[in-house]
Amino acid sequence: MLQKYVKEQYFENLRKFKYNGQNFSILYNWILGDIAQFVVDHLPKTVAPNLITITGFCTLLSSYLLSLYLNPMFDQGLPQWASLYIALTIFIYQTLDNADGKQARRIQQSTALGMLMDHGSDCTAAWITGQLYLSAFKIAFTPFSMLAAIGVGFGGFFFGVYCQQHTGVFQLGVINGVDEGLPVIQLFFLITAIKSSEFWLNEIEILNGINLQYNTILLLITIIACIITIAQFCYPVFKKMNWNIITILNSLHLPIAVVFTFINLIYLSPTNVLSKWFHIYMLTIGLQWSKIINIWQLAIITKENFNQFSFTWLITLGAIILNLYSHYFTSDGFCYFDEVELIFCLLVFSLLSYFHCILSIVTQLCEILDIHAFNKIIAIWQSITFGTKFVLISSILCCILDILNNNLLFNLLVDIPNLTIYQYELWRLLIPQFFHGNIYNLSISLLGFLVCAIEVEKNYGTIPFFCDIFFKNLIIQIIYVLLCFSLSQLTLDVQDTQSFGLWNMTFIYMLNKGLADQDDYQKFLCFPLYLPSKYYPPAFFLIMNSIEYPRLDLIAATLFAFIEYQLFDGFMMKLSKGFVTKIEQSFPFKYIQSRQDFITCDQINHSFNMNDAKIAEYQLEIGMISTSESRVQDQNQI
Numbered sequence: 001m002l003q004k005y006v007k008e009q010y011f012e013n014l015r016k017f018k019y020n021g022q023n024f025s026i027l028y029n030w031i032l033g034d035i036a037q038f039v040v041d042h043l044p045k046t047v048a049p050n051l052i053t054i055t056g057f058c059t060l061l062s063s064y065l066l067s068l069y070l071n072p073m074f075d076q077g078l079p080q081w082a083s084l085y086i087a088l089t090i091f092i093y094q095t096l097d098n099a100d101g102k103q104a105r106r107i108q109q110s111t112a113l114g115m116l117m118d119h120g121s122d123c124t125a126a127w128i129t130g131q132l133y134l135s136a137f138k139i140a141f142t143p144f145s146m147l148a149a150i151g152v153g154f155g156g157f158f159f160g161v162y163c164q165q166h167t168g169v170f171q172l173g174v175i176n177g178v179d180e181g182l183p184v185i186q187l188f189f190l191i192t193a194i195k196s197s198e199f200w201l202n203e204i205e206i207l208n209g210i211n212l213q214y215n216t217i218l219l220l221i222t223i224i225a226c227i228i229t230i231a232q233f234c235y236p237v238f239k240k241m242n243w244n245i246i247t248i249l250n251s252l253h254l255p256i257a258v259v260f261t262f263i264n265l266i267y268l269s270p271t272n273v274l275s276k277w278f279h280i281y282m283l284t285i286g287l288q289w290s291k292i293i294n295i296w297q298l299a300i301i302t303k304e305n306f307n308q309f310s311f312t313w314l315i316t317l318g319a320i321i322l323n324l325y326s327h328y329f330t331s332d333g334f335c336y337f338d339e340v341e342l343i344f345c346l347l348v349f350s351l352l353s354y355f356h357c358i359l360s361i362v363t364q365l366c367e368i369l370d371i372h373a374f375n376k377i378i379a380i381w382q383s384i385t386f387g388t389k390f391v392l393i394s395s396i397l398c399c400i401l402d403i404l405n406n407n408l409l410f411n412l413l414v415d416i417p418n419l420t421i422y423q424y425e426l427w428r429l430l431i432p433q434f435f436h437g438n439i440y441n442l443s444i445s446l447l448g449f450l451v452c453a454i455e456v457e458k459n460y461g462t463i464p465f466f467c468d469i470f471f472k473n474l475i476i477q478i479i480y481v482l483l484c485f486s487l488s489q490l491t492l493d494v495q496d497t498q499s500f501g502l503w504n505m506t507f508i509y510m511l512n513k514g515l516a517d518q519d520d521y522q523k524f525l526c527f528p529l530y531l532p533s534k535y536y537p538p539a540f541f542l543i544m545n546s547i548e549y550p551r552l553d554l555i556a557a558t559l560f561a562f563i564e565y566q567l568f569d570g571f572m573m574k575l576s577k578g579f580v581t582k583i584e585q586s587f588p589f590k591y592i593q594s595r596q597d598f599i600t601c602d603q604i605n606h607s608f609n610m611n612d613a614k615i616a617e618y619q620l621e622i623g624m625i626s627t628s629e630s631r632v633q634d635q636n637q638i
Helices: 008-016 026-041 049-070 080-106 112-136 143-167 181-195 197-201 214-240 245-250 253-268 274-302 311-328 339-369 375-383 386-404 408-413 417-422 439-460 462-487 492-496 503-516 536-547 552-568 577-584 610-637
Strands: 021-023 170-172 203-207 210-213 521-523 530-532
Touching: 008 274, 008 339, 021 026, 026 080, 049 080, 049 112, 049 386, 080 112, 080 181, 112 143, 112 181, 112 274, 112 339, 143 170, 143 214, 143 253, 143 274, 170 214, 181 197, 181 214, 197 214, 203 214, 210 214, 253 274, 253 311, 274 311, 274 339, 311 339, 339 375, 339 386, 386 408, 386 439, 386 462, 417 462, 417 492, 439 462, 439 503, 462 492, 462 503, 462 552, 462 577, 503 552
Parallel strands: 021 170
Antiparallel strands: 203 210, 521 530
16 A cells, blocks of 8 residues: 655645756766757657656666676676676766756656656665675775765765755755766776776785775775765755754764664674675665655655654664674674574565655655656556565565575575475475576566466455465475476486476466367467467477476476366365455455455455355255245145
């Protein structure tokens, strides 16, 4: 359920908002602005400014995801081609970031939503660029480099908004970390593309006996540029506060909380967790940081009082600090919860809360400002049923966590018969469907799943759909293990095969549909190709085996699909209406069953419980017989 961040009395302020920004940058006014204007002049007027903003940010985001995939532990550097790609994406991001405002003024569509999306993406891009910096230039996680990354990644944009709140103007100086800083960073990435990441490990002698690595010099240059930018933002604000230290510190709760958290982690962690996992901590806190900056921007737009307290912010930082201090009270001297496991749990929490916040704000502002640019996207998202959304989001989060954790979760939770049977790791039977190994497998699997799952959930309801996803998968995994155990008499290699992903569920849904109506045509995944239903499963089977051979779990799914079709008319989880209603009214479903995408038992397309229908029909027939018999007896008595 989406949250309403703007109160009704502030709607008019939102509609009347006019952005006030100034850019005195030499590079922008002489070069970068002209490049952005050239792009705008060649764009159709039908292109929405927000689309330009999103395109630029997604381009930069793609380079960040690529760096996480190629260097998940930030300890190997990046290939030269990846550094070239990052330099290109930063240039595209900066150009489109300058172009979106020009396009908005060109077509007279400057809105509060546009400013919010522009600055919201800039805030996130700042710490994403900081992480790319660490990854490509092989900068070790030392206290100095970590605090520098925090200051540069979080501080630069924060103080820009800080200045905007107190002066009413978002002002960039003659030389600033955005317009001058990003081209310099692009130059560093181009050098890396030519020389490789190892180049930055070379040393240069500064003074007698003092040698500095090239990457340390880069870090010093970045810090100096960031200090200059922050000073330009802070000077008018501090002057307005009459340089009162108490007033200034009272206005800086957010950065103080972040610095306090990281200093504690650097110097108090019993496992020195940041030496290996700093980038995950920065990602987790960065998502919460971006969320609260977006809320702050919204408060500036609507002229509401900004409350620096955030429940999700408190949970994230509070959990880290409390767990860190718990090592003083444990017998072994380690934290009560494993620091790595905790931060990955908080990462999932931060991802969900961040996307929930963005979706809530964008949806509400579109309604208030009567903006229809995102209607199609919102409509597509709303057309996906709740259970299918849950599976999609869970699978994507598991994939992200797995990539960040070097496939640790994948290796621990996928079904491998050799480990499941002989090592008694029975938990592998439970949730391997949420793990896909890599983004390629995830994309193909989710495309196929989406085609079938929404229709199944609408036909039978959200609760039976959930039961189907978990219990049917468990049965398939058991059949798969037994099948591998039987085939191991021929070759032992089958015991080391893997079962994972949503392939099995997708294959069963397709096969059941093909068995029910063999001559019906259906679209093949998301491609403009229609096949008869009877050919769909064999085609899907061949594709899956070309991706991962052999897929013995698909054979197990085929066996189960034929049994399910013969015995249960294509769907095993036909639960009674009374049972489903009882679950819908229990925790946690009672809080979400009112959602439009939640399919209750009263909304389904098929009859839920065949037994209930048969019982009702039987009782009706018995009632008619007894009534007829009583009438005959009454007539005889007369």
